[in-house]
Amino acid sequence: MGILTPEATAIAKPPLLAVRGLNIAFGDTGIVKDLSFDIAPGETLAIVGESGSGKSVTALSLLGLLGPRARVTGSIAFGGEELLPYDFGRLTGLRGNDVSIIFQEPMAALNPVYKIGRQLGDVLRNHLKLSPAEARARAVELLHKVKLPNPEVKCDQYPFELSGGQLQRVMIAMAIACRPRLLIADEPTTALDVTVQARILDLLRELQAEMGMSILFITHDFGVVADIADRVLVMRHGEKIETGPAGDLFSAPREDYTRMLLSAVPSLERRDFLEDAPAPSDDTTVLEFRDVGITFYGRRGHELKALDGIDLTIRRNEVVALVGESGSGKSTLGNVAAGLLRVNRGQVTIDGRLRQGAGTGKDLHSPGVSMVFQDANASLNPRMRIGATLRAALQWNRRYKPGLDCSDGHIRHLLSEVGLAPELFDRFPHELSGGQKQRVGIARALSVKPSLVVADEPTSALDVSVQKTVLELFRKLQRQYGFACIFITHDLSLAASISNRVVVMNRGRIVEQGPAAEVLRNPADAYTRALLDSIPLPDPAAQRARRARPAGPGTHP
Amino acid sequence: MGLAAYCGKRILIGLAMIVCVQVIIFLAIQVVPGDPVEAMLSETAGIGPDVVAALRQQFGLDKPMPVRLLNHVIGLLRLDFGISFQYSQPAFDIIASRLAVSIELVVLAAFFGITGGILLGSLSVQTRWGDRLVSILGPVILSVPGYVLGSVLILGLSLSLGWLPAGGVAPFSDPAEHVRRLVLPVVTLALPIAATIAKVTRFEILEVRTQDWVRTSRAYGFPTRVTFRRDILRNALTPVLTISALELGGLIGATVLVEKVFNLSGLGSLLVSSVSVRDYPLIQGAVFVISAFYIAINIISDIMYGFLDPRVSKR
Numbered sequence: 001m002g003i004l005t006p007e008a009t010a011i012a013k014p015p016l017l018a019v020r021g022l023n024i025a026f027g028d029t030g031i032v033k034d035l036s037f038d039i040a041p042g043e044t045l046a047i048v049g050e051s052g053s054g055k056s057v058t059a060l061s062l063l064g065l066l067g068p069r070a071r072v073t074g075s076i077a078f079g080g081e082e083l084l085p086y087d088f089g090r091l092t093g094l095r096g097n098d099v100s101i102i103f104q105e106p107m108a109a110l111n112p113v114y115k116i117g118r119q120l121g122d123v124l125r126n127h128l129k130l131s132p133a134e135a136r137a138r139a140v141e142l143l144h145k146v147k148l149p150n151p152e153v154k155c156d157q158y159p160f161e162l163s164g165g166q167l168q169r170v171m172i173a174m175a176i177a178c179r180p181r182l183l184i185a186d187e188p189t190t191a192l193d194v195t196v197q198a199r200i201l202d203l204l205r206e207l208q209a210e211m212g213m214s215i216l217f218i219t220h221d222f223g224v225v226a227d228i229a230d231r232v233l234v235m236r237h238g239e240k241i242e243t244g245p246a247g248d249l250f251s252a253p254r255e256d257y258t259r260m261l262l263s264a265v266p267s268l269e270r271r272d273f274l275e276d277a278p279a280p281s282d283d284t285t286v287l288e289f290r291d292v293g294i295t296f297y298g299r300r301g302h303e304l305k306a307l308d309g310i311d312l313t314i315r316r317n318e319v320v321a322l323v324g325e326s327g328s329g330k331s332t333l334g335n336v337a338a339g340l341l342r343v344n345r346g347q348v349t350i351d352g353r354l355r356q357g358a359g360t361g362k363d364l365h366s367p368g369v370s371m372v373f374q375d376a377n378a379s380l381n382p383r384m385r386i387g388a389t390l391r392a393a394l395q396w397n398r399r400y401k402p403g404l405d406c407s408d409g410h411i412r413h414l415l416s417e418v419g420l421a422p423e424l425f426d427r428f429p430h431e432l433s434g435g436q437k438q439r440v441g442i443a444r445a446l447s448v449k450p451s452l453v454v455a456d457e458p459t460s461a462l463d464v465s466v467q468k469t470v471l472e473l474f475r476k477l478q479r480q481y482g483f484a485c486i487f488i489t490h491d492l493s494l495a496a497s498i499s500n501r502v503v504v505m506n507r508g509r510i511v512e513q514g515p516a517a518e519v520l521r522n523p524a525d526a527y528t529r530a531l532l533d534s535i536p537l538p539d540p541a542a543q544r545a546r547r548a549r550p551a552g553p554g555t556h557p
Numbered sequence: 558m559g560l561a562a563y564c565g566k567r568i569l570i571g572l573a574m575i576v577c578v579q580v581i582i583f584l585a586i587q588v589v590p591g592d593p594v595e596a597m598l599s600e601t602a603g604i605g606p607d608v609v610a611a612l613r614q615q616f617g618l619d620k621p622m623p624v625r626l627l628n629h630v631i632g633l634l635r636l637d638f639g640i641s642f643q644y645s646q647p648a649f650d651i652i653a654s655r656l657a658v659s660i661e662l663v664v665l666a667a668f669f670g671i672t673g674g675i676l677l678g679s680l681s682v683q684t685r686w687g688d689r690l691v692s693i694l695g696p697v698i699l700s701v702p703g704y705v706l707g708s709v710l711i712l713g714l715s716l717s718l719g720w721l722p723a724g725g726v727a728p729f730s731d732p733a734e735h736v737r738r739l740v741l742p743v744v745t746l747a748l749p750i751a752a753t754i755a756k757v758t759r760f761e762i763l764e765v766r767t768q769d770w771v772r773t774s775r776a777y778g779f780p781t782r783v784t785f786r787r788d789i790l791r792n793a794l795t796p797v798l799t800i801s802a803l804e805l806g807g808l809i810g811a812t813v814l815v816e817k818v819f820n821l822s823g824l825g826s827l828l829v830s831s832v833s834v835r836d837y838p839l840i841q842g843a844v845f846v847i848s849a850f851y852i853a854i855n856i857i858s859d860i861m862y863g864f865l866d867p868r869v870s871k872r
Binding site: 063065091092093094095096097100101103105108109110111112113114122123126127158160174 | 768769770772773774775776777778779780783787788791792865866867868
C-alpha cells in the first residue's frame with residue numbers, strides 16, 4: 001500500500017505469488033477446483049467465502065501444510081520459483097522465513113507449555129543463527145514492535161496468562177520475525193472482539209507499510225475485507241466466483257453470489273433497523289432484575305464482578321439485544337435469567353414470581369424460560385435422534401405445563417414450523433448442517449411455549465447467508481408467539497436488525513440502553529461509540545474515510 | 558501458592574492418609590475371623606489354655622481393642638510396629654531387610670518400563686514396525702499373567718540358553734552377579750508397564766498431533782524431529798505421567814508372584830505369609846510401607862505435573 005495504486009503496482013512488478021490451475025482434493029473429493037490468482041509485492045489480497053469454500057485450504061496449500069491425504073496439483077510459483085510438487089526440504093526453509101502465517105485461534109496456535117519468549121526465540125533461532133541471549137533480545141524487540149504492553153514481563157509468561165488479542169500480537173511478532181515477503185492471515189481476527197480486531201488490523205496495516213510485505217488475508221467478514229484488502233477474490237465451493245479491486249467489488253459486484261453475500265451482511269449504514277416492528281403493546285412484565293450482582297472469587301482474594309448492579313425490565317413481545325465484548329457480563333446476565341447462576345445480591349423476578357433474592361428457595365429453575373445456544377452442534381446430544389431430543393424437552397416440561405403435546409405428529413409439526421423437513425425427525429445431529437441444527441435448537445426452545453427466550457449468540461457460528469435466514473425465521477416466530485427475548489450478541493449491526501431495545505454492557509454494568517435505532521445512531525456513552533467505530537464498514541471508501549479521521553475520545557478503556 | 562507450601566500441604570495430607578490406612582487395616586484384621594495365637598499353635602497338639610493366655614498377654618492381645626489401636630498409632634509415630642509374632646524380632650527390622658530387594662526391583666522396573674514405553678509409543682507413531690510391535694505384542698504381554706511371563710523367560714533365557722541365572726539374589730559385594738540375577742525379574746515386571754505406557758503414549762501423541770500449535774510449529778519451518786520432541790511428545794507426557802504414577806504406586810507390594818517365580822524374598826511375599834499366620838505387627842508394618850510408597854509416588858507425580866504443565870502450578 002504505497003503511493004502507487006495496487007493495480008499499477010501489479011503491472012509494474014512481476015507477481016510475488018502466482019497460483020495457476022490449483023486443484024486440491026482429499027481422496028475423491030475436490031475441495032479447490034482450478035483456482036488461479038496473483039499477489040503483487042506489497043499488495044493485500046483478501047480471499048472471501050463461506051465455510052466450505054476452500055479458502056483456508058488454499059492458504060494452507062501454499063506452505064504444504066495440508067498433510068499427506070491432500071492431493072495438490074497445478075502450479076504455485078513464489079518469487080518465480082515453483083513449489084509444486086512439494087519439496088519439503090525447500091518448504092522448511094521457506095516456512096516462517098519468506099512466507100509466514102497467522103491463524104484464527106491464537107490461544108490454540110501457541111504451545112501452552114512454553115513461555116512466550118521461548119516460542120518466539122525458537123522461531124528466530126530456527127532460521128537465523130542467534131545465541132539464546134540474542135534471540136531473547138530480538139524477541140523483546142519484536143514484542144515492542146507489535147505493541148504488546150510490557151514485553152519484558154510478557155516474555156516470561158505462558159500463553160494462558162495473556163488475552164486473545166495479546167496472543168494474536170505474539171503470533172504476528174512470530175510471523176514478522178524473519179521479515180517475510182508474504183504473510184498469510186487465516187481469519188486472524190474472527191475470534192476477537194471488534195475493538196481488538198480493529199487494532200489488530202491497524203497493526204497489520206502499519207507493519208505492511210513499514211516492511212513492504214504482501215498479505216493474503218482469508219476471511220468471511222466483508223467489513224474486514226473493506227478495511228484491509230486491495231483486491232478481493234470471492235470463492236464458493238472451491239471455485240473462483242469473481243475477483244477485482246476492493247472498491248469495484250463493493251460498489252459494483254458482478255456476480256449474483258457476491259451480491260447475495262454483501263446483502264446478507266447486517267449493516268448499520270443501510271439503516272437496517274427493526275423500525276417496522278410494533279412497539280411492545282403488551283405491558284406484562286416478564287423479567288425484572290433489580291440491583292442484581294454476581295461476584296466470582298478467585299485465588300489470592302482476586303474478585304471479579306461479573307454483574308454489578310443490573311436493573312433491567314423486559315416486557316412481553318419485547319426483544320432486548322445485549323451487546324458488549326467478551327467479559328462484559330452479557331452471557332452471565334443471560335445465564336441468570338435462565339436460572340443457571342445464583343446471584344450474590346439483588347432480586348430476579350420472572351413471570352411475576354420472585355426467583356432469586358431474599359426469601360427464595362434453592363431452586364433457581366424457571367419453567368417459563370428457554371435457551372438457544374451459540375454452538376448448535378454441542379447443544380444437541382450426538383447419540384439422540386432429532387425427534388427424541390425435542391421429545392425429551394417436551395416431556396421434561398410437562399411437569400410444569402401438563403398440556404404440552406409430546407406426540408410424534410406434533411414434533412413433526414414443530415420441525416416444519418422452523419422450516420425443516422419432517423423427515424429430519426429420525427436423523428442424528430451430524431447428518432444436519434449448521435443452520436439446520438440451529439433451527440432444531442430454536443424449535444426445542446419454542447416447543448415448551450416459553451414466556452422468555454434467552455438466545456446466546458445463536459448465529460455467530462453460522463455463515464452470513466445462513467445467519468440471515470435463521471434470523472428471519474427467529475423474527476417471524478417471535479412476532480407470531482410474542483415471547484420476550486434476550487438476544488445476546490457481540491455484533492452491533494445484528495443487534496440493530498433484530499431488537500426493539502439495545503442494552504450495552506461493559507465490565508458487568510449496563511452503560512447505555514434504549515431503542516436500537518437511537519442507541520446506534522446517537523450513542524451517548526463513550527464505550528458504545530468505541531464499539532461502533534471499531535466495526536469495519538463493508539464499504540472500502542467509507543472505511544478509508546473513517547480511518548483518516550483522528551481517533552475520537554471514545555477509545556476503549 | 559509457593560512450591561514449598563504446596564509440597565508441605567501435600568505431605569501433611571499424605572501422612573493423614575497413611576494413618577487412615579493403618580486404622581482401616583487394623584479394624585479389618587479384627588473383623589477377619591481367626592486368632593494369631595491359635596494360628597501359631599495349630600501345628601502343636603496338647604497346649605493348655607494357660608499357655609494360650611500367656612502368649613496373648615505377651616503379644617498384648619488381651620487388652621481391649623481401642624487401647625490396642627491407640628498403642629499401634631503411637632508406635633507408628635516412632636516407626637515401631639511391634640514384635641513380629643512368628644519371628645520374635647522387631648517387625649521394622651524384618652521389613653527393612655526385605656525392602657531393599659523390593660525397592661530395587663520396583664525402581665529398576667519402573668525406570669525401564671516407563672522409558673521403554675515412551676520410546677516404543679513414539680516409535681509406534683513414527684514407524685510401521687513400531688506400530689505392529691505395540692499393537693500386537695502389547696496386548697499379548699498384558700494378557701499373560703506376570704508369573705507365566707517370568708516362567709517363560711526363565712525357560713527360554715535361563716534354562717534353554719543358559720544366558721542368565723534363573724533366580725535368587727546375589728549380594729552387592731558381587732555387583733556383576735547382582736545385576737545378572739536382577740535382569741529377568743526386572744524384565745518380567747517392566748514388560749507389562751512398558752506395554753501400558755507405550756499404548757498411552759501412542760494414544761496421547763495421536764491426540765496432541767492434531768492440535769493447532771503443532772501446525773504452527775510446522776508452518777514455521779521447524780524440522781520434523783524438533784516439532785515431534787518440542788510440540789508433540791512434551792505435551793503428550795502429562796497424561797503419561799498420571800498413568801505411570803498409577804502403575805507404579807501399587808507395584809511395591811504387588812510383586813509377590815514374580816518374587817515366587819524368581820525365588821526372591823521381598824516385601825510382597827512377606828506380606829502374604831504374614832497374613833496367613835495373622836502376624837499383625839508385620840502385616841501392619843508392610844501395609845505402612847506400601848501405603849507410604851504409594852502416597853509418596855503420588856505426591857512426586859503431582860509436583861512433576863506442575864512442572865510439565867504450567868497451567869496447573871500457576872493457578
